[in-house]
Amino acid sequence: MLAEALDELTEEDTWRMIVMATSAEDWEIVRKGAAKIGMPLKSTEGPIEEEMGLIRLVLPAPDGGQRQVLSIRTGPATARLALPQPRGMDYNAGDLVVFDPQLLEPVPEDPEEQQNFVPPFAAVRMLRPGGYTSYFFDGAAPSEEDWAEFTEVMAERGWPMWVYSDENYTVTHPSTGEPLPGVFGWVAVPPNVTPAEVDALLDDATERWVHPLAWLDLAREIGVEVERHERIVKEYGL
Template identity: 45%
Template structure:
């Protein structure tokens, strides 16, 4: 390809093919050589596009945005350049820039405001409208969300304002503080929003009741069989936290009471606005202080709502579990409530928690 380019320096398409080959090969020196050559040949936009694609391959999103901006400044009609810039802005968390770029894309690519959803999908060639929905949601620009979603054929219960409905159970994938990912059940509340269901630990960036923005493209394919589909929840990647619910997590641990007692505890807590999520499985066992067989155990997270204090939560749990044959332990909650944690530490010791 280099030799062909030497023979025909004005070839319009070969530099793009060569750039793709160089990027795939990880040949940064070759990419820079090609970009310099294009600049010297009076093709600065092609040079900037080559550098932008290389920066994309290396994950240098600020450089991608800078190169794309230079191209758009010279030629405001570029569509694919804006798409790449929008991706870079999304990676940088600049949702305002993402929304602006997708709005510009739609003005250039979809001038007809009366286009049908089918025409919209065909004209914008993919996810431009969804990109606008996600960015506008993150920016709380609900009018823009509704307008873009309307072009996609979506309808809502209300005509204006925030979209907060109950659609379906989905799974939202979030990144933990340690860099791993965690998949969380959630209730989809709009085109690109969901409310988190579980009560989570400190390493998870969202908690029970939080409303998050997600990218509405499946991370796993839709099952083909009806049997798999019946238990399937769409998996989406979290983009950002939109509305934190303000829950504080405390852990309870100990011997599990009978099913009726546990359901009463769970339902009462939920009626009071608390969140409850059990993490232990059926095989979890704790020590029987009387020396008998190990007892069924329960390890769960309780989400205390912002309107309740740790002291109120401690008092409520103590009242609800007072008649249980075995006590639960909630050491951290007792400390936060200003109570003596010694009884809870003794429970931890006696039951091997």
């Protein structure tokens, strides 16, 4: 019935049908709709899970506002969140979300701006949660070399990590009292990774840093080296 109706739909109505069919996970209809509007898909059956570039998903925030989350478009109207979110949010990295494919901002006319433009779309509903858990880290920023190695370790494991601090964030040197560049953020791990594994990896990845990194909430959750992390938080004024 839906397939027959597609032939007579306008492009705008076809997109609406794609969103409805995506929410219902009727992938056959989604493919027919994509074909009608000229969007090529690599797969021919089953769920559509492709890498179709970065987008910004606009989602509700707990304070009643909105958050824009960098995401990977996986289909005509689906995207997977790419950034870890703080605890307490209704969504996190790894979640598959249905979105409205109508652009919320016009594409810039300037060719140079177009290259850096990440299109924003409004989220419609959660299709499938990824089950990821986020863990907070905080401390003095390491050297560029150490940080590059740290981010590489996370990327190798497929653990989304994002720094939420900016260049104005500082911590206190425990000996001199002078300000030090600081860094804090979240790392998200899939459901098959235990908190103890996260602790062990963070410990191994940062043990050679000049200044230690703290992940107090995680330490308390598993009861490992809680006093050490509490000391780091106190000494560095985190």
